[in-house]
Amino acid sequence: MRPGLSRRSVLAGAAALAVAPAPPAATPARTHTIVMERMRFGPSPEGLRIGDTIVWVNRDPVRHTATARDGAFDVDLAPRASGRTVIRKAGTIPYICRLHPAMTGRLVVAP
Amino acid sequence: MFRIIVLAGALAMGPAAAAQEAPVTDAQIAHIAYTAGQLDVEAGRQALAKTTDPEVRAFAETMVRDHAAVNEQALALVGRLNVTPEANPVSAALTEQAAATHARLAGLEGEAFDRAYVQNEVAFHRTVNEALSGTLIPSAQNAELKALLETGLELFRAHQAHAEQLGAQ
Ligand SMILES: [Cu+2]
Numbered sequence: 001m002r003p004g005l006s007r008r009s010v011l012a013g014a015a016a017l018a019v020a021p022a023p024p025a026a027t028p029a030r031t032h033t034i035v036m037e038r039m040r041f042g043p044s045p046e047g048l049r050i051g052d053t054i055v056w057v058n059r060d061p062v063r064h065t066a067t068a069r070d071g072a073f074d075v076d077l078a079p080r081a082s083g084r085t086v087i088r089k090a091g092t093i094p095y096i097c098r099l100h101p102a103m104t105g106r107l108v109v110a111p
Numbered sequence: 112m113f114r115i116i117v118l119a120g121a122l123a124m125g126p127a128a129a130a131q132e133a134p135v136t137d138a139q140i141a142h143i144a145y146t147a148g149q150l151d152v153e154a155g156r157q158a159l160a161k162t163t164d165p166e167v168r169a170f171a172e173t174m175v176r177d178h179a180a181v182n183e184q185a186l187a188l189v190g191r192l193n194v195t196p197e198a199n200p201v202s203a204a205l206t207e208q209a210a211a212t213h214a215r216l217a218g219l220e221g222e223a224f225d226r227a228y229v230q231n232e233v234a235f236h237r238t239v240n241e242a243l244s245g246t247l248i249p250s251a252q253n254a255e256l257k258a259l260l261e262t263g264l265e266l267f268r269a270h271q272a273h274a275e276q277l278g279a280q
Contacts, residue, residue: 038265061184061259062177062266079180099173102272 033057034105036064036077036097041105048109050087057082065098074098135199135250141189142196143205143247144263147239148178148185150209151270154235157213158228167225170277174232174270181263188255201242209235229278236271240264 030052032045037059045054056066058077066075066085072093075083090111097103155174162168189196212231219227243264251257 038262039269040265060266061262062180099169099176100269100273101276102269 029053031055034066035059036066036103039100039103041066041095041097041103044105044107048087048107050090050109052087052109054085054087054107055082056084063099064103066095067098069094069096135246136197137192137252137256138194138197139199139201140247140251140260141185141194141256142198142202143242144260145182145185145196146202146205147242148182148263150205151232151235152178152182154209154213154228154232157216158224161216161220161224162228164222164225166277166280167229170229170232170273173273177266177270181259181266185259188259192253192255194253194256226278229274232274233271233278236267236274240267240271243267 027049029049031054032048032052033042033055034044035042035057039060048054054066056075056077058064058079058081061079063079064077066073066077066083068074070093072088073085073095075085077083087107087109090109093107093109095105095107152175155171155178158167158171159175162171212235216224216227216231243260248257248260248264251260
């Protein structure tokens with residue numbers, strides 16, 4: 001057993017008692033935006049973590065989707081609409097637009 | 112074949128030549144872009160009425176959905192700009208060529224139809240892409256019209272890539 005880990009759990013436990021509804025995560029969950037514009041996904045955000053939210057913003061006049069190849073998420077976006085996904089797992093998650101297979105991207109989520 | 116060469120010539124005319132010989136106005140550009148979209152919607156509808164291949168169906172549905180959506184935007188824009196789209200020889204050539212293709216494809220079934228439809232979609236999108244990047248976008252005067260055409264070009268390029276991918280299978 002590593003002493004550092006145990007101290008962190010104790011601290012996290014204390015924090016959870018102090019502010020009951022907050023998750024015992026080391027870093028608070030963040031929200032990131034990925035813009036779909038001119039038939040492309042914008043750059044993938046850096047430093048993604050489990051629990052973070054991706055807001056997908058479709059600025060095109062046509063419908064798009066943000067669909068994980070492994071089925072982890074599938075967001076359907078009307079023209080000029082936006083939608084969100086909460087990241088549930090670590091690793092590299094490739095995604096595409098189901099309607100426009102040339103549109104691709106990938107999320108890299110820290111373990 | 113002759114018709115395709117004439118069309119390519121008319122569409123490939125650079126902005127300088129276009130300005131001297133046949134000025135391309137925003138009203139004409141809007142008409143050409145709208146016509147191209149409408150023709151691809153009609154081709155997609157023909158495909159949806161004939162094909163049973165799931166990938167060809169999905170592609171045709173995307174063509175109908177995307178071009179209808181962009182044309183709706185184009186109509187809203189010309190209405191706001193108080194521009195009336197104006198018929199012109201390029202729109203007429205596109206329409207005439209599409210009618211010939213429609214008639215040819217009507218006589219085909221099954222895989223022969225799918226192949227011909229996809230091949231024509233590659234060629235059609237390529238022709239329109241060249242017209243957009245070579246003539247229509249450089250000639251467009253209104254900034255909003257130019258921006259919509261630029262988005263349209265990216266859309267047509269993505270569709271061309273999609274059609275090429277289908278055709279390679
Ligand atoms: Cu898309």
